[in-house]
Structure formats: structure tokens, C-alpha cells
Amino acid sequence: MSDLSLSRARPLSGEIRLPGDKSLSHRAALFAAMAEGESVIDRFLVSGVTRAMLGALTAFQVPWRLEGERLTVTGKGLRGFAPPAAPVNCGNSATTLRLLAGALAAAGTPCVLDGSAGLRRRPMDRITKPLMAMRAPVTATRDCAPLTLAARAADTPLCAIDYAQPVASAQVKSCLILAALAADGVTTLREPGPSRDHTERMLAAMGAGIRVGQDGAVTVAPLTRPLAPLEVTLPGDISSAAFLLVAAAIIPGSAIVVRDVGVNPTRTGIVDMLAKMGAEVSVENPRTIAGEPVGDIRLASAGLKAIKVSGDTVVRMIDEFPAFAIAACFAKGTTEVRDASELRYKETDRITVLCRELRKLGVVLDEHEDGFAIQGGTLSGGVCDASGDHRLAMALALSGLAAPAKVTVQNAEILAESFPDFVVQVARLIEGLVI
Numbered sequence: 001m002s003d004l005s006l007s008r009a010r011p012l013s014g015e016i017r018l019p020g021d022k023s024l025s026h027r028a029a030l031f032a033a034m035a036e037g038e039s040v041i042d043r044f045l046v047s048g049v050t051r052a053m054l055g056a057l058t059a060f061q062v063p064w065r066l067e068g069e070r071l072t073v074t075g076k077g078l079r080g081f082a083p084p085a086a087p088v089n090c091g092n093s094a095t096t097l098r099l100l101a102g103a104l105a106a107a108g109t110p111c112v113l114d115g116s117a118g119l120r121r122r123p124m125d126r127i128t129k130p131l132m133a134m135r136a137p138v139t140a141t142r143d144c145a146p147l148t149l150a151a152r153a154a155d156t157p158l159c160a161i162d163y164a165q166p167v168a169s170a171q172v173k174s175c176l177i178l179a180a181l182a183a184d185g186v187t188t189l190r191e192p193g194p195s196r197d198h199t200e201r202m203l204a205a206m207g208a209g210i211r212v213g214q215d216g217a218v219t220v221a222p223l224t225r226p227l228a229p230l231e232v233t234l235p236g237d238i239s240s241a242a243f244l245l246v247a248a249a250i251i252p253g254s255a256i257v258v259r260d261v262g263v264n265p266t267r268t269g270i271v272d273m274l275a276k277m278g279a280e281v282s283v284e285n286p287r288t289i290a291g292e293p294v295g296d297i298r299l300a301s302a303g304l305k306a307i308k309v310s311g312d313t314v315v316r317m318i319d320e321f322p323a324f325a326i327a328a329c330f331a332k333g334t335t336e337v338r339d340a341s342e343l344r345y346k347e348t349d350r351i352t353v354l355c356r357e358l359r360k361l362g363v364v365l366d367e368h369e370d371g372f373a374i375q376g377g378t379l380s381g382g383v384c385d386a387s388g389d390h391r392l393a394m395a396l397a398l399s400g401l402a403a404p405a406k407v408t409v410q411n412a413e414i415l416a417e418s419f420p421d422f423v424v425q426v427a428r429l430i431e432g433l434v435i
């Protein structure tokens, strides 16, 4: 696949179950490697970015095997990462690179962490500065990858810090939590908004001394005994579900159910915002699996109206703005997104590139430094480009399902980075299949 074309579809219906959550898959694989003993992770997301994490584990000589969606990892403990023979390639995955930087700072293993040209453009000073404050021996070229970590002796612990992150970022927070496991005292981390808390939940379940205060500050005690291995079935990815929820929301007469999705409150901003726009959406059968809230999301279309998204909600749906922008294209009125300048530091500058590609489809919009405003009812169709961003590829493509004319997305194969099954799952809902 290179070009992906979608045309106006009949209403979506049926039930689907999606592959495991990307953030949880990354964490489960890496934390299992840091634990002692064999972990078994079911419903592991097999995709471009998680293969980057598995490739890195191979480079550090951590044994793992994948049978379908079942990942087995043999962890050798916090300092069990062997020095790799060459720079470790994290591909396009910032989560892989940033989380590994924390884990390797804790391990004391010398290594070079590198990635694709796109990953080399993403800011790394947000982790190198606090890691240096912890006296981790890390250096970077112009605050970007490649990152070089020097060896650190086991009897020289990292230095515990009290650190306020300038941006709300779970990748930064997770990197520092992992490093803090090898510090000389309790580390305290604060951030300006509620970023996803999967690391806190999973490491606590594995026996780490992690607490979250009333004010949201995270305290991490140094590890005194090995992390326990994992035995989990991961929930489906709400960030992938978001594309299908938006597709159902914009096609009149649609009604779908996405089963077994992670509904951690730090990730459900998109569900709240689609409800605010008028979609009939509910979370059913709430339950907790491996410390994570899980549920079935039911959505029926209804005429969407424009809304404004700003403040903490932005953090709770940070990956969903490409999909959300498509909902805005089919809403009545002008939808505004503000306080979202962090979008400029994702796989692409998701404000400029999203606005540029939507304009190619006829959308009337304004670009702001910290967001955009989209005039609903102006998307006509045409040809646009995924621009090296998996979420843009999927969002732009699904606009074709409700547009007056066909939408073609060039270079759409990038979508396999996070959701290789995208086309199959959309087709299932067009056919109205039930699992």
C-alpha cells in the first residue's frame, strides 16, 4: 500500500476488538526486561514502533519471543542489559528512545541510542537535562538523538532529584521514573498537566515504591528488591479506537461498539470531547485489568456541533488531534483547539502539517501558534499526503468516508507504525461484522 483512497461509505455498524495499547506494549516489554524472571504479555501490539522496542531488547541481549500477539520476555534485572555492539536503532519511536534512556541510565550500561531522521529531529533536552541533574553520564548532539550513555558503576548511584517538568509528558516522566529506580534516595516529579500514568501503575504492580500524591506529584523510591515479572493481557488501544469512533461519529446512522479498550482517565479526552460535540457515546462493562481501567465503548452518530478544546483536556487526548480534527471538519460551526503547542513536537509538527494537508482537501481553517480553528462543512475531498505521520495517514483517510468526493492519502503505509490493521477494521465496520 502506498496510496490509500476512501470514498463515502454506508453507515458503520458492528463490534470490533483492537490490538493492544501501544503505550502499554512498550512499557510491558521494557519493564519485563528490567524484572527478574519470565514475563508473559498477551495482546501485545505488533507494529512498527513496538518492533523498534523489541529490536532494542535484542541489541541489549535480553531474550524474548513473540508468538502471534503473545510476548515472552526473560528479564535479567535492573542492571541486566549487556552493552550493545553498535548504536541502538529506535526507528521512529520516541517512546522507545526516551524510556530506554531512563532504563539504561538505571542499568549503567554504556550505549548509543539513535533513530530515524524524523526521530533525530525531536527534542531530547527534555530528558537529558534532568538525567544530567541526576548525574547520569548522558550526552546528546544539539539536544537531539543520538544520545550517548557512558558506563556507570553499581556502587555509584544516580542522584535523587525534585524536578518540575516544563511540559506535561509521560515519556519524560517515565524516563525519569525508570532512572529514579537506581537513585540514592526518593525522587519527586511534578508536571503541569495529567499525562498518562501507565508507568506508575505498571511499575507499582511489579513491586516498585511509587506513590502519586493528591497534587499529582509522583515519588519514586530506589528499588530494594527486583521487579516481579508480568503476567498480563493488555487492553485495546484507545488511540487506535479513536479513528473508528470518529468515523462512526461523522457518518450519519452509524452505531458501533469497540470492546476491551483501555479507558484510563488520562487517555479518554477524545471520548469526552466527542460526547460534548453531540455523539451518543458511553463506556460499558467497566472493569480493571492489571491495574488499568478497561471498558467497551459504544458510539452512535448524531449531528456534531463545534466545540473548543483547551487546558488539561489537551493532555488527555494528545495523540487524538488528527482524528479529532476530522470530527471538527464535519461539525456545525467552527471548532477551536488551543493550549496545544506540544503538538508541534510529535512525529511531525502536527499543527502546521495537519493544517496544510486539510487545506488540500478544501478545509477552511486558521492555524494558531498553539492550535487551530476548523470551519465545519468545508472539506470537499482530493489528494493529500501522510507526511511521514501514522496518525495523519489514518485521520486524513477516514475523512473520505463522509466527504462529498473521494480522499486519497499518499504514502499511507506509515500507518503500520501504530495500527497495521486500520483498513481491515474499517472494512469490518462497513460490512457490519460482529465479533
Ligand code: S3P
Pocket (backbone or CB within 6 Å): 022, 023, 024, 026, 095, 168, 169, 170, 171, 172, 174, 195, 196, 318, 319
Ligand atoms: C506516550 C506519550 C505521549 C504520546 C506518545 C506515547 C507514551 O507523548 O504522544 O504517542 O507512551 O508515554 P508525550 O507524553 O511525550 O506527550
